Amino acid sequence: MITFQEAYLKVMAHKQDYGTEEVELLKSMDRVLAEDIKADRDFPPFDRATKDGIAINYAAIKNGIKEFRIEAVLAAGSPKYKLKSENNCVEIMTGAVVPENADTIVMYEQITIKNGYAILDKDPNQGQEIHLQGSDELQGAIVLNKHKLITASEIGVLAAVGKAKVLVKKLPKSTIISTGNELVDVQETPLPHQIRKSNIYSLYAALAEEKIVPSQLHLNDEKEEIKKEIKKALNENDVLLLSGGVSKGKFDYIPDVLAELGVEKIFHRVLQRPGKPFWFGIQKETRTLIFSFPGNPASTFANYHLYFKDWLKGSLSLSIPKINVILDESIPVTGNLTLFLRVKIRMENGQLLADLVKENGSGDLTSLAQSDGFIRLDPKEVPYSVGELVPFSPTRRTISL
Amino acid sequence: MITFQEAYLKVMAHKQDYGTEEVELLKSMDRVLAEDIKADRDFPPFDRATKDGIAINYAAIKNGIKEFRIEAVLAAGSPKYKLKSENNCVEIMTGAVVPENADTIVMYEQITIKNGYAILDKDPNQGQEIHLQGSDELQGAIVLNKHKLITASEIGVLAAVGKAKVLVKKLPKSTIISTGNELVDVQETPLPHQIRKSNIYSLYAALAEEKIVPSQLHLNDEKEEIKKEIKKALNENDVLLLSGGVSKGKFDYIPDVLAELGVEKIFHRVLQRPGKPFWFGIQKETRTLIFSFPGNPASTFANYHLYFKDWLKGSLSLSIPKINVILDESIPVTGNLTLFLRVKIRMENGQLLADLVKENGSGDLTSLAQSDGFIRLDPKEVPYSVGELVPFSPTRRTISL
Numbered sequence: 001m002i003t004f005q006e007a008y009l010k011v012m013a014h015k016q017d018y019g020t021e022e023v024e025l026l027k028s029m030d031r032v033l034a035e036d037i038k039a040d041r042d043f044p045p046f047d048r049a050t051k052d053g054i055a056i057n058y059a060a061i062k063n064g065i066k067e068f069r070i071e072a073v074l075a076a077g078s079p080k081y082k083l084k085s086e087n088n089c090v091e092i093m094t095g096a097v098v099p100e101n102a103d104t105i106v107m108y109e110q111i112t113i114k115n116g117y118a119i120l121d122k123d124p125n126q127g128q129e130i131h132l133q134g135s136d137e138l139q140g141a142i143v144l145n146k147h148k149l150i151t152a153s154e155i156g157v158l159a160a161v162g163k164a165k166v167l168v169k170k171l172p173k174s175t176i177i178s179t180g181n182e183l184v185d186v187q188e189t190p191l192p193h194q195i196r197k198s199n200i201y202s203l204y205a206a207l208a209e210e211k212i213v214p215s216q217l218h219l220n221d222e223k224e225e226i227k228k229e230i231k232k233a234l235n236e237n238d239v240l241l242l243s244g245g246v247s248k249g250k251f252d253y254i255p256d257v258l259a260e261l262g263v264e265k266i267f268h269r270v271l272q273r274p275g276k277p278f279w280f281g282i283q284k285e286t287r288t289l290i291f292s293f294p295g296n297p298a299s300t301f302a303n304y305h306l307y308f309k310d311w312l313k314g315s316l317s318l319s320i321p322k323i324n325v326i327l328d329e330s331i332p333v334t335g336n337l338t339l340f341l342r343v344k345i346r347m348e349n350g351q352l353l354a355d356l357v358k359e360n361g362s363g364d365l366t367s368l369a370q371s372d373g374f375i376r377l378d379p380k381e382v383p384y385s386v387g388e389l390v391p392f393s394p395t396r397r398t399i400s401l
Numbered sequence: 402m403i404t405f406q407e408a409y410l411k412v413m414a415h416k417q418d419y420g421t422e423e424v425e426l427l428k429s430m431d432r433v434l435a436e437d438i439k440a441d442r443d444f445p446p447f448d449r450a451t452k453d454g455i456a457i458n459y460a461a462i463k464n465g466i467k468e469f470r471i472e473a474v475l476a477a478g479s480p481k482y483k484l485k486s487e488n489n490c491v492e493i494m495t496g497a498v499v500p501e502n503a504d505t506i507v508m509y510e511q512i513t514i515k516n517g518y519a520i521l522d523k524d525p526n527q528g529q530e531i532h533l534q535g536s537d538e539l540q541g542a543i544v545l546n547k548h549k550l551i552t553a554s555e556i557g558v559l560a561a562v563g564k565a566k567v568l569v570k571k572l573p574k575s576t577i578i579s580t581g582n583e584l585v586d587v588q589e590t591p592l593p594h595q596i597r598k599s600n601i602y603s604l605y606a607a608l609a610e611e612k613i614v615p616s617q618l619h620l621n622d623e624k625e626e627i628k629k630e631i632k633k634a635l636n637e638n639d640v641l642l643l644s645g646g647v648s649k650g651k652f653d654y655i656p657d658v659l660a661e662l663g664v665e666k667i668f669h670r671v672l673q674r675p676g677k678p679f680w681f682g683i684q685k686e687t688r689t690l691i692f693s694f695p696g697n698p699a700s701t702f703a704n705y706h707l708y709f710k711d712w713l714k715g716s717l718s719l720s721i722p723k724i725n726v727i728l729d730e731s732i733p734v735t736g737n738l739t740l741f742l743r744v745k746i747r748m749e750n751g752q753l754l755a756d757l758v759k760e761n762g763s764g765d766l767t768s769l770a771q772s773d774g775f776i777r778l779d780p781k782e783v784p785y786s787v788g789e790l791v792p793f794s795p796t797r798r799t800i801s802l
Contacts, residue, residue: 025602026602026609029610041591043766044596045593045596046593050762051649052649052650052651052653073651075582075650075651075652076582076650077581077582077594077595077622078594079592079593080594091651093650093651094648094696095581095583095596096583096594097594107649108649109649136765136768143767144767144770148770151796151798152702152796152797153603153702153769153772153796153797154770155602155603155605155606156599156600156602156606156698156766156769156770157599157766157767157770158602159587159597159598159599159601160596160597160698162587162588162590162597164588180478180496181476181478181479182476182478182496182497186426186563186565187565188563189563190442190446192480192481193447193478193480193498194478195445195561196561196563197560198561199557201556201560202554202556202557204556205427205430205552205557208430209430209553221476221477221478247452247453247494248452248453248508249453249476249494249495250453250474250476251476252453295496297557321748324748324750324751326751347722347725347753349790350725350727350752351751351752351753352752360532360536361451361532364537365537366444366538366558367537368554369544369545369555369558371554389751396552397552397798
């Protein structure tokens with residue numbers, strides 16, 4: 001058996017690049033940008049009024065003028081106007097182009113309008129209330145770097161520079177496979193010795209968060225059926241995620257079947273709990289990766305988040321977050337297994353505190369729903385102490401408070 | 402003008418309840434559970450082997466027996482078996498029902514199998530390696546409380562208890578409305594005095610995160626057109642989100658039009674930056690709420706996150722997170738405006754540290770994409786100091802590290 005650290009590095013050494021594809025702007029949400037995005041023009045594209053009021057030429061102020069004849073009214077969206085006389089003004093609305101011959105805006109709150117004239121209540125500063133052309137970004141400047149996750153704010157930038165279609169990283173074609181004769185579907189009533197599938201649903205939901213829409217497959221514990229179906233799946237997918245069938249049981253055919261199909265085992269079994277019987281391998285010809293997780297809910301869920309999510313981030317060129325949280329209780333960790341314990345995160349005084357969630361072994365489903373993620377505790381001579389920093393892997397995007 | 406705190410409380414006082422609806426399990430992701438979920442049977446539903454090995458009756462150990470004749474092999478998914486003699490054993494696989502007359506599992510690693518007999522390498526503990534029926538949850542126990550956000554782990558629990566359909570909180574029917582003659586669509590090439598719509602895209606994307614699929618509408622600055630379209634939208638929606646048209650400009654018709662349509666203004670203009678000209682109101686007959694945001698990208702984006710998101714959480718019975726982060730620099734805040742400053746969050750030693758993002762006023766689009774959210778700084782006599790805790794509103798679900 002290998003350690004968690006060794007297993008993690010072996011998984012990360014198999015990052016893949018699935019190329020790029022173009023998607024419509026609003027479909028690019030939560031995808032990874034695959035091109036640098038440049039400003040297609042200056043931002044702002046013109047000297048832009050930032051207040052509603054009048055546009056004047058400051059030279060007039062220097063000449064002692066306080067009253068300006070109003071030449072015109074400029075709305076946002078009006079073509080650029082030329083001020084006829086520097087002793088006149090125009091009314092101008094937020095977002096409109098500052099006229100030629102004007103260089104200062106005075107907002108309505110600081111003027112009085114009477115008989116077609118605007119009278120200044122106080123002296124303005126030269127150049128005030130103007131958002132100068134190119135002051136945010138010059139044409140050609142990179143406004144979004146590739147390999148950035150696209151969220152609502154990036155969507156706004158992409159729209160502003162005219163990216164109706166966006167080049168994003170392609171996602172791996174994936175199939176999730178449940179195994180085991182004891183499993184029935186969610187809408188069925190299980191017999192006393194049966195249970196319902198649940199891992200395949202939580203995996204589906206977790207992948208959906210990453211915008212992966214996986215295919216689904218269920219295999220009974222029949223070796224020839226498993227072999228036939230996995231052979232097909234290997235050739236049709238970039239990634240297979242299996243749940244169950246990798247322990248030491250007589251009907252745990254997955255490792256044998258994968259070996260018979262010529263899939264290279266990279267490792268099987270890791271010094272960790274939960275998730276020890278994790279099997280990881282690759283079919284070299286197709287570069288299909290196989291993440292074969294033990295079937296207990298906590299094991300599948302932990303290994304998905306510990307290995308697969310970081311592997312996916314790496315494959316999509318995203319940076320991999322390293323989050324440390326603060327232990328709120330003392331925990332002894334003896335033996336030779338790295339423990340992944342379910343915790344709830346408490347945000348207090350700007351700190352991330354980890355509270356252990358009561359759990360009942362790796363078959364315990366409900367405690368996962370009470371957790372925000374797993375803390376990692378490697379075996380240590382002395383107990384982990386209150387206040388100690390430990391690595392944390394979140395299992396939900398929004399930490400519930 | 403009212404303060405941010407007053408405005409926030411007025412918005413939150415208008416929480417609505419849009420009722421419930423049933424959706425398919427995999428469509429319930431990111432929705433809010435509207436029913437308590439109970440265990441439909443004990444979890445686990447039977448005494449369940451947690452290791453592959455043999456099942457024995459511990460009485461035999463007490464009688465000094467070390468070798469057990471193997472009666473049968475039990476797979477997961479096999480009906481319950483009865484051990485014929487307490488001096489015999491069965492081979493049993495993880496997930497299988499522990500047989501009647503057996504009470505202890507010994508894993509393969511601790512036995513030797515020869516000639517149809519299993520020989521113990523060491524003495525087991527009575528009851529070991531068995532996940533007892535009902536030890537996680539008893540039938541009828543609440544396994545998920547209503548008003549919980551459904552994520553991947555909750556999906557697993559819902560599947561396990563047979564919820565093929567889930568009752569969730571209904572979302573408000575929403576329309577987002579952009580206004581302004583200067584705006585052209587993302588796929589168009591703007592004239593020199595025009596800019597592309599961007600707020601409507603970032604609002605769409607932000608609402609999509611909440612699983613709201615809004616309708617979209619664009620209004621030019623023509624009062625009668627605005628009035629006709631808004632009247633229609635008021636009657637067809639629970640919520641209107643507008644961007645632009647609420648400043649002091651001559652063509653900012655929105656406040657007038659809403660007044661003429663009998664919409665009650667709850668407030669207009671808040672002592673805050675960005676987002677000061679925020680207009681909020683309600684059409685009493687239909688209970689339609691109007692969030693009318695100023696048109697600058699940072700203003701719309703800030704007000705969406707500061708007001709609308711918390712209002713939505715409250716309306717869906719979700720708790721509203723209060724996150725404080727630690728300032729990493731000293732900031733003076735004079736004047737009478739509450740400032741919302743763009744920051745990037747750095748996680749370090751279990752702490753959330755806020756670094757200011759360079760910004761260029763509320764018209765500056767690109768700095769939003771460099772930010773993780775806004776910190777709130779109320780005016781204060783002395784500058785905010787390094788290490789001080791300030792409230793934080795995230796603008797992305799995953800804080801980028």
